Amino acid sequence: xxxxxxxxxxxxxxxxxxxxxxxxxxxxxxxxxxxxxxxxxxxxxxxxxxxxxxxxxxxxxxxxxxxxxxxxxxxxxxxxxxxxxxxxxxxxxxxxxxxxxxxxxxxxxxxxxxxxxxxxxxxxxxxxxxxxxxxxxxxxxxxxxxxxxxxxxxxxxxxxxxxxxxxxxxxxxxxxxxxxxxxxxxxxxxxxxxxxxxxxxxxxxxxxxxxxxxxxxxxxxxxxxxxxxxxxxxxxxxxxxxxxxxxxxxxxxxxxxxxxxxxxxxxxxxxxxxxxxxxxxxxxxxxxxxxxxxxxxxxxxxxxxxxxxxxxxxx
Numbered sequence: 001x002x003x004x005x006x007x008x009x010x011x012x013x014x015x016x017x018x019x020x021x022x023x024x025x026x027x028x029x030x031x032x033x034x035x036x037x038x039x040x041x042x043x044x045x046x047x048x049x050x051x052x053x054x055x056x057x058x059x060x061x062x063x064x065x066x067x068x069x070x071x072x073x074x075x076x077x078x079x080x081x082x083x084x085x086x087x088x089x090x091x092x093x094x095x096x097x098x099x100x101x102x103x104x105x106x107x108x109x110x111x112x113x114x115x116x117x118x119x120x121x122x123x124x125x126x127x128x129x130x131x132x133x134x135x136x137x138x139x140x141x142x143x144x145x146x147x148x149x150x151x152x153x154x155x156x157x158x159x160x161x162x163x164x165x166x167x168x169x170x171x172x173x174x175x176x177x178x179x180x181x182x183x184x185x186x187x188x189x190x191x192x193x194x195x196x197x198x199x200x201x202x203x204x205x206x207x208x209x210x211x212x213x214x215x216x217x218x219x220x221x222x223x224x225x226x227x228x229x230x231x232x233x234x235x236x237x238x239x240x241x242x243x244x245x246x247x248x249x250x251x252x253x254x255x256x257x258x259x260x261x262x263x264x265x266x267x268x269x270x271x272x273x274x275x276x277x278x279x280x281x282x283x284x285x286x287x288x289x290x291x292x293x294x295x296x297x298x299x300x301x302x303x304x305x306x307x308x309x310x311x312x313x314x315x
Contacts, residue, residue, distance in 0.1 A: 021186040022104035022133075023047055028096060028120055030054070032254075032292075033137060034109035035061035036163050043078045049091045051099040058092055058265035068291075071301060077163055096120075097127040105187065107159060109137045112260040116147045117141065123151035133180055135159040139208055140264045142201050143173040157184050160205055161193070169205035171198035178307050203268055212265060215258065216274065218246045223277035229297055233305055240273070247297040248305050250292030259284055 030052035233245025290296030
């Protein structure tokens with residue numbers, strides 16, 4: 001769930017393949033996720049180009065992530081002393097076309113809105129080579145809803161990262177070639193991440209669908225005042241041994257992102273029970289988006305759940 005810190009369980013994953021399945025990786029979107037994926041690929045000796053419509057986005061993301069890692073003493077999936085090495089393998093581009101023209105793999109990490117992703121996928125398809133693998137890091141949208149826009153649906157797949165847990169969903173579309181899918185699996189393994197292979201299309205992929213069920217239930221409990229969100233997080237932390245609970249994790253992702261993802265599920269089912277609560281939308285409208293704005297369910301940079309007394313039954 002968490003985007004940034006390494007969890008205890010994730011340290012056990014050792015799968016790095018010595019032979020790289022490709023060389024050049026392009027990232028479209030230099031928000032938190034796009035930047036972290038770029039760092040991960042570059043740290044593992046891939047040549048990386050990154051583009052964002054905001055020319056300052058990548059630098060701002062790097063500065064923010066580095067500061068958070070240092071001030072919060074977070075153990076990241078890339079050691080802090082390895083960030084400079086990774087950054088030397090990353091080149092910022094001024095146009096999308098230049099970013100993708102020589103790429104073996106392009107990953108879009110733009111906002112979780114179907115039309116935006118289709119527009120970006122279309123541009124990638126027009127500017128990349130016919131053999132370029134085009135992947136979406138969408139948290140929920142199946143690649144089959146984007147693939148035709150690329151002009152090369154046989155080269156498209158979902159690769160959705162869980163950076164805090166060192167794993168990634170992989171799911172093909174309606175025309176994805178087996179060799180394209182397998183190359184995606186090998187690439188994820190080469191990053192020392194575990195590939196969660198989804199055998200047939202399902203909204204939300206593998207773990208994100210499990211996480212989505214948790215989100216829906218805890219948001220319902222909070223919005224209807226059944227349980228204080230802190231106690232839900234305490235219960236989750238006590239059972240899992242994790243460093244935060246569902247509400248802390250949603251703050252890390254960004255509540256605006258959470259809302260957009262939940263709306264994808266709601267639009268798919270039409271079931272009112274799948275609609276994110278109004279209280280969540282009210283928080284977003286107030287600018288309470290989580291870590292990135294300093295306030296969500298918790299206040300940052302020192303949220304309650306990092307205090308040792310948060311799990312003290314006598315406090």
